[in-house]
Amino acid sequence: MTEITLDVNGKKIKKTVPDNTLLSTFLREHLNLTGTHVGCDTSQCGACVVHVNGESLKSCTTLAADIGNAKVTTIEGLEKNGKMHPMQEAFKKMHGLQCGFCTPGMVMSAIDLLKKNKNPSDNEIRDWLEGNICRCTGYQNIVAAVKEASSKM
Amino acid sequence: MKSFNYHSAKDSKEASKLSSSNSAFLAGGMTTIPSMKLGLASYKDIIDIKGIKKLSGIKVSGKSVIIGATTKHVEVANSKDVKKAIPSLALLAEGIGDPQVRNRGTIGGSIANNDPSADYPSACVALDAIVHTNERKIEASKFFKGMFETALKKGELIEAIEFKVPEKSSYQKHPNPASRYAVVGVYVAKHKNGTIVAVTGAKPCVYNDKDLSKALDSNFSANSISGMKLKSSDMNSDIHASAEYRANLVVIQAKKAVEAC
Numbered sequence A: 001m002t003e004i005t006l007d008v009n010g011k012k013i014k015k016t017v018p019d020n021t022l023l024s025t026f027l028r029e030h031l032n033l034t035g036t037h038v039g040c041d042t043s044q045c046g047a048c049v050v051h052v053n054g055e056s057l058k059s060c061t062t063l064a065a066d067i068g069n070a071k072v073t074t075i076e077g078l079e080k081n082g083k084m085h086p087m088q089e090a091f092k093k094m095h096g097l098q099c100g101f102c103t104p105g106m107v108m109s110a111i112d113l114l115k116k117n118k119n120p121s122d123n124e125i126r127d128w129l130e131g132n133i134c135r136c137t138g139y140q141n142i143v144a145a146v147k148e149a150s151s152k153m
Numbered sequence B: 001m002k003s004f005n006y007h008s009a010k011d012s013k014e015a016s017k018l019s020s021s022n023s024a025f026l027a028g029g030m031t032t033i034p035s036m037k038l039g040l041a042s043y044k045d046i047i048d049i050k051g052i053k054k055l056s057g058i059k060v061s062g063k064s065v066i067i068g069a070t071t072k073h074v075e076v077a078n079s080k081d082v083k084k085a086i087p088s089l090a091l092l093a094e095g096i097g098d099p100q101v102r103n104r105g106t107i108g109g110s111i112a113n114n115d116p117s118a119d120y121p122s123a124c125v126a127l128d129a130i131v132h133t134n135e136r137k138i139e140a141s142k143f144f145k146g147m148f149e150t151a152l153k154k155g156e157l158i159e160a161i162e163f164k165v166p167e168k169s170s171y172q173k174h175p176n177p178a179s180r181y182a183v184v185g186v187y188v189a190k191h192k193n194g195t196i197v198a199v200t201g202a203k204p205c206v207y208n209d210k211d212l213s214k215a216l217d218s219n220f221s222a223n224s225i226s227g228m229k230l231k232s233s234d235m236n237s238d239i240h241a242s243a244e245y246r247a248n249l250v251v252i253q254a255k256k257a258v259e260a261c
């Protein structure tokens, strides 16, 4: 067992969990933050992407014990005073989702992109979202949503 | 995933002391964690080496680039020093997987794992690298032994990889469209004392293609290897590409690399 101390969406968390607890399991099952999805077993789909100390990573491929006292942001931590984050607004406006399963990971990954590249081209967006798989949308509207967000953020 | 004990090692000494026949080092975890989740591997002890300060970082001197084992792909891709000394190496790192894999995955983990389709092993061979471990120095040409097999002994820890700066070089891969692993990747490096053509993805293990190297040594141009036929009998064949297709692809990618040099 390991004691995990984290800041999750601005809240201090301290819990003792088995050493093999994945960050995705910790968020979903120990904190009930089920916005972070798990879509595969092979680290390829990106539905589980969250931010750890500001960088996007796959929470299904990270041990909770391995991220020390990090600051974690999940999809639940994006809204401010009941208002959606501009990236969430843009996905809604541009129909960047259908079933919504991939969306939390897409949104978290895309926000990380805009932090590094304020005005990405279509190709740069597609390149960046390499690790996020969507079964529904065909990606066109996802790219459009990220573009829309980049004009607002 | 089976249970294990997680340890975070402070230094190389502690890491190797903790290791046993039933343990694994944990760097980026981008290979170890999925294989444990799928039940392909299980360990009693997982020894995290990311806390060992000495293992991370990039040093460039005139003739060599030394990259610490736990340096992440994203750090190599963005390093101004690497871009200046060996631009093809930074580009290789930028082409690995996806941003989240690059944010976690490390160079040491990649070469210790020696996946037949991984990118970094080709850089090690082409750039005549020396693998520094906590016990010894191993030349790249002797480090990669076979499919997922290296010269590392149980508990031996890679500390850094020392690349030789070539006169010119380029890495060209035909990526699998889903994973970005190389169906075939070819790293051409022209050194003062000869050219090395390191090929990944084509055979069970990275190798230096002597036929292509020889042809380029006598005339460093795409023309000199154009139309060359490589033996395909010992090449990989799977749903992605047949052995014959891979043999042809090696020459195509080598030509592209020479042109990009």
Ligand SMILES: Cc1cc2nc3c(=O)[nH]c(=O)nc-3n(C[C@H](O)[C@H](O)[C@H](O)COP(=O)(O)OP(=O)(O)OC[C@H]3O[C@@H](n4cnc5c(N)ncnc54)[C@H](O)[C@@H]3O)c2cc1C
Residues within 6 Å of the ligand: A042, A043, A044, B024, B025, B026, B027, B028, B029, B030, B031, B032, B033, B034, B049, B069, B070, B095, B096, B097, B098, B101, B104, B105, B106, B107, B108, B109, B110, B111, B112, B113, B117, B118, B119, B120, B152, B156, B157, B158, B159, B179, B180, B181, B182
């Ligand atoms: C979706 C996806 C796509 C990918 N695409 C690519 C790609 O296009 N090209 C590519 O080359 N790779 C690709 N990878 C693999 C990626 O580069 C991994 O990061 C890498 O293979 C393993 O590095 P790691 O740091 O994550 O190692 P870990 O998973 O932590 O460790 C891997 C193995 O190496 C051992 N090890 C780690 N560090 C050391 C050390 N310092 N000394 C001794 N042993 C050590 C571990 O014990 C373990 O056995 C991909 C992975 C994923 C999940």
Ligand code: FES
Residues within 6 Å of the ligand: A037, A038, A039, A040, A041, A042, A043, A044, A045, A046, A047, A048, A049, A058, A059, A060, A061
């Ligand atoms: S659930 Fe993490 S990558 Fe698929």
Ligand code: FES
Residues within 6 Å of the ligand: A096, A097, A098, A099, A100, A101, A102, A103, A133, A134, A135, A136, A137
């Ligand atoms: S919206 Fe259904 S998987 Fe992307």
